[in-house]
Amino acid sequence: MNLAINGEHKTFDNIQTLQQLLVVLEYVTETDVMNGNTPVSNIVVALNQAIVPASQYADTMLNENDQLDILGAITGG
Amino acid sequence: MTTENTIHIADEKINGRLWLGTSLYPSPEVMRDSLVAGQPGFVTVSLRRQTAQQVADNGHWHYVQTYIEQSGCKILPNTAGCHSADEAILLAQMARELFKTDWIKLEVIGDDYTLQPHTTQLVKAAETLVQQGFNVLPYCTDDLVLCKELLAVGCPAVMPWGAPIGTGKGLLNRHQLTTLRERLADAVLIIDAGLGKPSQAMDAMELGFDAVLLNTAVAKAHDPVLMAKAFHEAVNAGRMAYRAGMMQERQTASASTPTLGMPFWHQS
Numbered sequence: 001m002n003l004a005i006n007g008e009h010k011t012f013d014n015i016q017t018l019q020q021l022l023v024v025l026e027y028v029t030e031t032d033v034m035n036g037n038t039p040v041s042n043i044v045v046a047l048n049q050a051i052v053p054a055s056q057y058a059d060t061m062l063n064e065n066d067q068l069d070i071l072g073a074i075t076g077g
Numbered sequence: 078m079t080t081e082n083t084i085h086i087a088d089e090k091i092n093g094r095l096w097l098g099t100s101l102y103p104s105p106e107v108m109r110d111s112l113v114a115g116q117p118g119f120v121t122v123s124l125r126r127q128t129a130q131q132v133a134d135n136g137h138w139h140y141v142q143t144y145i146e147q148s149g150c151k152i153l154p155n156t157a158g159c160h161s162a163d164e165a166i167l168l169a170q171m172a173r174e175l176f177k178t179d180w181i182k183l184e185v186i187g188d189d190y191t192l193q194p195h196t197t198q199l200v201k202a203a204e205t206l207v208q209q210g211f212n213v214l215p216y217c218t219d220d221l222v223l224c225k226e227l228l229a230v231g232c233p234a235v236m237p238w239g240a241p242i243g244t245g246k247g248l249l250n251r252h253q254l255t256t257l258r259e260r261l262a263d264a265v266l267i268i269d270a271g272l273g274k275p276s277q278a279m280d281a282m283e284l285g286f287d288a289v290l291l292n293t294a295v296a297k298a299h300d301p302v303l304m305a306k307a308f309h310e311a312v313n314a315g316r317m318a319y320r321a322g323m324m325q326e327r328q329t330a331s332a333s334t335p336t337l338g339m340p341f342w343h344q345s
Contacts (some may be wrong), residue, residue, distance in 0.1 A: 026129040038132040042132050044175040051170055072132040076123030076155045077098030077292035
């Protein structure tokens, strides 16, 4: 599946849900998922410029050419 | 506890009239110590695309979180870098999801060279975000009518610039800022951006502004921690001076020591 992650085009195999993608990209660990420690609180995700609440990561299906923005906290003025 | 330095906005108590940014410090530790020294009412943060490694390595954010938990200071995410209402609205929504707060410092830039706010897009974004339950604190110019529009759509305060971001030039248009204070007597007004020295922050507070927000002046000082303390004391002194009521300026000299009983008076 071809996806645009933070503006970069990448290809993934065997990915169906947003949660699976976040595990592959190592924002979330397999252990977190097994222990039920998702949703994570240190990132926020937009799928095709619409926010996906953390509670819906596991239920959010990805489609070919989806655009994902994965944001974290930074310093600001 | 409510003190002279407490400010109420949107029915919430903000414990400090100096608000500080978290960027540009030489290290996360210096940023943390500067926050402790400045005792800000708000600390500003932002959000950007990050890899998993960047999220994991974020020392600044760890210190900001710890400071907020220990101090009771509030977090104020910004929409820095946005150039349209639509961009700012989406980034504000993402900030609310990430930082778990309804506060947003709304920035919509209209000119990249001066970083001057885009006035029409700013009002459009503010109106939408207020309707979505945000406490919108807009970074704006010192235009009176713009500030009135932002208040009219529901912003609980407005934050006109003193000077362009990062310039340290202080209050470039004191006449206009004085007019804002006079014409918007009941509004919460915060000077955001352009302050470079504690004396300029005190100047803003003496004019009757309710708080000041700054970043570069502290972060780029030779000793940021000491500068944060200097700004803290200047802001508080300026507020006290405003509350105390300052004397009327005069054109001519007027002796303060009484002349009555002066010896040798007209004897020579």
